[in-house]
Amino acid sequence: MNIGIVGLGAIGSLWAVKLHQAGHQVCVFTRNTHQQTAQVTLDMDSNNDSVYTFPTNQHDSLAQCECLLVTVKSTQVTQAISPFLPFLPTTTSIIFIHNGMGAVDNLQSQLANFPVYLATTTQAAFRPKPNHVQHTGLGGTLIGPYSSNIRKSNIIKVLNNALAPVHWQENIQTALWNKLAINCVINPLTAIHQCKNGELAQPTFTPTLNLLIQEIVQVMNAVSITTSTSQLTKVINNVIITTANNYSSMQQDVVHHRATEIDYITGYLIRTAKLHDIDIPMNHQLFSQIKHLETKYPIQ
Incomplete structure (x- = not known):
C-alpha cells in the first residue's frame, strides 16, 4: 500500500x-x-x-x-x-x-x-x-x-x-478514556515533580493519586464509561509499576521546554466535567500547575 x-x-x-x-x-x-x-x-x-x-x-x-x-x-x-x-x-x-x-x-x-x-x-x-x-x-x-x-x-x-x-x-471511546485517565494522573504529576513514573508509587503520592482517581471516575461514569475507583486505581498502579523507569511524555516536554498536551489530557477532562456539572478540584490544581510551568520557559 x-x-x-x-x-x-x-x-x-x-x-x-x-x-x-x-x-x-x-x-x-x-x-x-x-x-x-x-x-x-x-x-x-x-x-x-x-x-x-x-x-x-x-x-x-x-x-x-x-x-x-x-x-x-x-x-x-x-x-x-x-x-x-x-x-x-x-x-x-x-x-x-x-x-x-x-x-x-x-x-x-x-x-x-x-x-x-x-x-x-x-x-x-x-x-x-x-x-x-x-x-x-x-x-x-x-x-x-x-x-x-x-x-x-x-x-x-x-x-x-x-x-x-x-x-x-x-467502541474506541472506552479505550481512549482509559488511556486518558492514566495520562491525567501520571503525566502532570511526573512533570511537576520531575520524576520517573515509578516514583509515584511512593506513599507520599497516595493521597493525591486517590483524589485524582476519584474525580476521574466520576467524569468517566457521567459519559457512560463504566469503571470504579478500585478498578482504575489497580490499572494506574500497574502502569506506574510496569513503566517505573520511564519518563512520561509531559515530563520530557517540560524538560525540553516544549508545549505540553495538558489541554487535551487534563483540559479535556475538565471540559467534560463542566458539561456534567462535576467538581474536580485536584485535576484543576494540576492543570494550573502545568500551565504555570509552561510560562516559565520559551516554548520550543
Whole structure:
C-alpha cells in the first residue's frame, strides 16, 4: 500500500520502519517542509540493514495515499494535517494516534468526507537522538471509528501484519478514556515533580493519586464509561509499576521546554466535567500547575 506518516517522532518512526519492512511504500511528512529524505535507524543498531531512508514531504504522493497515519502530538494535529486534506482522495483512511482527546474534533468539518479512525497504543518507543528510535516495549494498538458511519477497514490487517497486535475496537471511546485517565494522573504529576513514573508509587503520592482517581471516575461514569475507583486505581498502579523507569511524555516536554498536551489530557477532562456539572478540584490544581510551568520557559 501507499502509506503516509505525518510526524516522525518516536511512534511515527517506529511505524515507518515496520511498514517499510512489511513491503509498503512509505512517505513521511515533517515540519521541515524543505526536507526531501529522512533516515531512521531502529534500535541503535549500527548495521546498514537497520538504517531506513524515506521520501519526505513529497506532496505529489498524497494523490495515491491509501492510508495516512497522523502521529504528531495533540497540540499539533490541526496545523499538521490541514494542508494535506485538499490533496487526499476521500477514500484515504486517516488514523490519528496521539495522547489526549478532543484534538480531532477541531477538524470535524474538514474530515467529514474521509474515513477517520482513532487509535491508542501501548507500543513503547523512544528517540535517544534524532533519526534513531528504540522499540523499548512491546504492546498493542487499538483502532476504532471516529464516527458511527465508519466501518472496519482492511487497513487493520495491514497494520497488524506490520506491528502486531493491532485490534479493531468498535467502541474506541472506552479505550481512549482509559488511556486518558492514566495520562491525567501520571503525566502532570511526573512533570511537576520531575520524576520517573515509578516514583509515584511512593506513599507520599497516595493521597493525591486517590483524589485524582476519584474525580476521574466520576467524569468517566457521567459519559457512560463504566469503571470504579478500585478498578482504575489497580490499572494506574500497574502502569506506574510496569513503566517505573520511564519518563512520561509531559515530563520530557517540560524538560525540553516544549508545549505540553495538558489541554487535551487534563483540559479535556475538565471540559467534560463542566458539561456534567462535576467538581474536580485536584485535576484543576494540576492543570494550573502545568500551565504555570509552561510560562516559565520559551516554548520550543
